[in-house]
Amino acid sequence: MSSHKAAAVVPIITSQVERLAIIDAPKEAHQHQHHIHRLIRKYSSEKDSDEDNLSDDGNDDACCPRSPVTCGPSPAVEKGHGLSRLLRNNKAWSKAIRERQPDFFEKCSQGQQPKVFWIGCSDSRVPENELLQLAPGEVFTHRNIANVVVSTDLNCLSVLQYAIDVLKVEHVVVCGHYGCGGVAAALGDHSYGLIDHWLGNIKEVKQQHREGLDSIQDTEEKCRALVEINARNSVLTVAKSPIMRAAWERGQEVEISGVVYDIKTGLLSELGYHVKSEKDLNAHLKVESKDLFANRAQ
Structure with missing residues (x-):
């Protein structure tokens, strides 16, 4: 060799x-x-x-x-x-x-006792165990195109319920990644067939934050912004689920966080979205769209 x-x-x-x-x-x-x-x-x-x-x-x-x-x-x-x-x-x-x-x-x-439940993208370049430096059995995982969490996805919610109610994980991590093909596709108006139905979830997020996204002229930077906003939306959707609310009501300590992975550097960055109670959730829901883009370079 x-x-x-x-x-x-x-x-x-x-x-x-x-x-x-x-x-x-x-x-x-x-x-x-x-x-x-x-x-x-x-x-x-x-x-x-x-x-x-x-x-x-x-x-x-x-x-x-x-x-x-x-x-x-x-x-x-x-x-x-x-x-x-x-x-x-x-x-x-x-x-x-x-x-x-x-x-x-x-x-x-003999069984698994992971502390982390990872919701990530199906992209083969984002291997959660590798980038977190954790062994088999330490990360419970759900992955789909563009790490989308919606309230009608019984697959994702079933995995979430198992993670919270059975495995008793302490941390739910929603990870987006820059260069995400699903997010890039949702930014455009092309039709890709069946996947258009799935991308519709990201397009809804894009529409909710259209003013802030339209203020970004650079296409790559706009895509990076939507990656972050899409991860935020998934964090909030997890937090709003009956599964999480029931866990907090019974005193279970579990936190939901949003992070983003940069394929070009191999580094994770936290997005400032941390929810570990109903109070935290309400505080995040009060943040206006324009405030999310306030610190982004034009």
């Missing part, structure tokens, strides 16, 4: 294994380096690499296991199949975790 490819792969592996804080004790330096180099070979993007086409134990079929219960009639996938590569990556990842903490997956199988 070339040096620049190796450099690109190392952060991926370390982010999946080491920085998830599941390591009880550091390995010896030479053992650690050997382990990393072996994983680099597994994650190499060179399809013709001999190492990439071999499983850890030399068994070609071992990298693409079949479920013993629901084994379907389709033939086994070959080495060049896209699914084969995904399964090999998963095998390498699982093995790396187990080598560092043998009982990690056993503990995961």
Whole structure:
């Protein structure tokens, strides 16, 4: 593998294994380096690499296991199949975790106790566990196009209810992100088919804040503003739900916050929308649209 490819792969592996804080004790330096180099070979993007086409134990079929219960009639996938590569990556990842903490997956199988419920965009560039530096089991997640929360979406509300009533999360985070394709599409007047129905929710937010948005001349900056306002709207919709109001009434401590992710920098910023009570909600609802744009550079 070339040096620049190796450099690109190392952060991926370390982010999946080491920085998830599941390591009880550091390995010896030479053992650690050997382990990393072996994983680099597994994650190499060179399809013709001999190492990439071999499983850890030399068994070609071992990298693409079949479920013993629901084994379907389709033939086994070959080495060049896209699914084969995904399964090999998963095998390498699982093995790396187990080598560092043998009982990690056993503990995961016993249940989840996340403190954070994340409502984000489906965009593949916004991986919540990665950017929050949290391990599997620490973030409960719901994602959709443009992180929209509406009172008629039973899918989102069902996940919210489970997060609040069953998992007892302490923080609901609504995350928008700059460069959001759904928000950009909602700014225009083009038709995209079925997704127009979903984008209608963002268009309503745009209409509610049209004066402030129209005062922004730069198209990219206008899109960034709508990303923030759309996240704010989702925060308030969560806060207005019967689920949240019932939780606060019974004294459950849970806060809703709005953040935005900048894909260009990899950084999160808080938006100043924090709601942890009915009183906070009422205060946010009293803020006029023009005041939300007061500090934005023209």
